[in-house]
Amino acid sequence: MRGETSLTSERAAREKFAPKLKAKGLDAGRIADELFGFTQILDTNIKLERALTDTSRPAADKTRLVTDIVSNAVDPLTVEILSDLAARRWSRIAHIANATEDLAIDAQLYQADAMGCTGQVAVELAKIHSALLNLSVLRSELSDPQSDPERRVTLLDHLFDKDQLNPVTLKLAEQATRDLRNRRYLYTIQWLIDKISEHCGETVVTVTSAVELSSEQIKRIIEIYSKKLNRPVHVNSVVDASVLGGIRVQYGAEVIDNTVVAKLKNLQRSVA
Structure with missing residues (x-):
């Protein structure tokens, strides 16, 4: 669970950037990619998480750190989002990575909105969930943190016809096994379905x-x-x-x- 401080910070950040992500339209997909990538960086670098959530460190210092890491390789909006998150307060250091992932999903869904396929993505994720429900061995392999992430993605791609899935569905389904974040695969798929419903009100x-x-x-x-x-x-x-x-x-x-x-x-x- 996330503490009240983290919940407040994340809610404020998501509300602040929702209009900007929506305005990005199809280009919001790039923001999603970059935020998913930074989530993985945070998950594997606890020193960086500590540096970006250190309340004794000036916000301007943390913003410079973000800029130094991503340089000019990402969209300016991605830099703005990450800098904003670093300037906020968090109940635990790991919560900044959770918020980064949530904003990545927001960005992905705004791209889906622009494509007119958000409902289709929810339906297709539900079908993936149902297809794997009684396949315990495959579920375990897709959730195995000891296996190579790209091997898990390849397994997923072999299970489902990529040409029959919306590109956004495929991207979210692959991301769910590529970066497990201490979750079981089917749990993440259901969580994504819930996120889509929240997004659609x-x-x-x-x-x-x-x-x-x-x-x-x-x-x-x-x-x-x-x-x-x-x-x-x-x-x-x-x-x-x-x-x-x-x-x-x-x-x-x-x-x-x-x-x-x-x-x-x-x-x-x-x-x-």
């Missing part, structure tokens, strides 16, 4: 079923839960062959389980 409603939902079923679920929650919703359809009958619906901490297994468990409890 929607609530994620995850529906787990044994077979893929039809477009009419998804439409109906959107209608029901948009009315129930009084806000737009995005349906994250998860296909899990182990589910027996019915569906399981989750939004936030609320879970509505209408599967056969859940009903049997409820029955057993009632007669115990």
